[in-house]
Amino acid sequence: MTKANNLKKTYRSLPLGWYYEENQFKKEIKNTWSRDWIYVGHENSIKEKLEYITINIFKYNILILRDKFSKVRAYFNTCSHRGSIIADNSKGKFKSNVLICPYHQWSYDPSDGSLLGTTSKTNKDFNKKNCSLTKIQLKIWNGLIFINLGVKTSFSIKKVFQYYDKSLSKIDLSKFKIGRTWKKKVNCNWKIYWENFSECLHCPNIHPELSKLVPLYQRRIVDIKDVENWKILKKKKDPKFSGGLREGAETWSFNGSAQGHYIENLKKEIQTKGQIYISTWPSMFLGVYGDHIRIVRILPISNEEIELSAEWLFEEKTLKDPKYDMNNVSDFGILVMQQDSDISELNQKGVYNLSNKKGTLMPEEYIIKDFHDWLRRKLRTN
C-alpha cells in the first residue's frame, strides 16, 4: 500500500485559550511576528518615488516607502520627538523629499531616516544623530517586499517558506502587475485563519463552487497523496482522483476560462495540479492559477481580529487586453475568501470555553499539526 500524507494517530489541537488570551497573543507577537519575515506587498504597490504604504502588525505601525533614488525603505512610523505617527494613511505619496511629522514638524530624510531639522530651540548637548527614525530590515524577494522587525536575520527560501513549490522558479514574479487589491477585517485569531487554509475537510459544505472547480476537494482532501492508495487512484481519468481542475476548466474563476491568457511557463504544472502554492507562516500564502496569481496576506490586529488582504497579479499583456474580464477571477477569489472568513468567525465565536479544552486533529489535518509544531517551537525559543 502506498503511504499517505496523514496523521497516524489522534493529536490534540492547541488549548482553546490560545485563540483569545491576551498573554498568549503577546507571546506570539514577540516570538513570531516580531522575528519572522513578514509579507508587505508586491513591489509594484509602491511604484513611484516617494510613494508609501503603512501596515500594522498588532499595534506596531510600519512605514514602507520608495525614496528619491527609487529604493524601498522601511521604518517604524514613529517620530523621535514624542512618538507621533508620521504618515497616517494606509497609502499615499509624500509631497516632498522630506518626511514631516504632523505634530511639531520635525523633518526626516526618507533615504536613511536621519533627522534633518526640528522646529524648537536646541540645547548644546542635543545630538540629531540620536534621533533618526528606527530602521526595519527589508528584503525584496522576486518582486515581493518582506520586512523583519527583529535583529539581523538572513532571508532564504528554505527558512522563510514552510511550503514551497519549486515550479514557481519558472516565473519572474517581479514582472507581474497588480490588477486588483482587496482588504477585510475578520473577527478571528490569526491561527484560526491559517488552520482553515490548511485543510479541506470543510470544502464541500463551505465552498460548493470551488469544490465543483477542483473536484479533489469534494473528497475533503488537499492533495491526491492524502489517501493510502493514491498511486492507483491517480491513474483514473477523473480529476476527483487524479487532481487538477474539472474537465474544460483552465483557471480559478467563475466559468473556469483563462480567456486565452495562460501563464505559459507553468501551463503543464497548473494543468496537472490545478494550482501551485507557496506559503510562509505567519503572514502569507501565494497561489498561481491558469492566468493569474493571488497573494493573500494575514496580519494580526488583536488576539481576536485580523486584517485579511489580497493582491491579484497578472501578466502585463493580460491586463492590457480590453476583452479580458478580471472580475471573472478576482470575484471568484473573493467569494472563496469571504466563505473562509465567515466560517473562521464562527470558529472564533465558539472557542470561549472555561474548561480550556484542546481540540482534536483528524488524519487529514497534517498541515495544521505542522503549523502547531512550528508555533510551539517558536514559543520555546524564548
Ligand code: FES
Ligand atoms: S512628535 Fe513628532 S515633532 Fe513632535
Ligand SMILES: [Fe+2]
Ligand atoms: Fe476554505
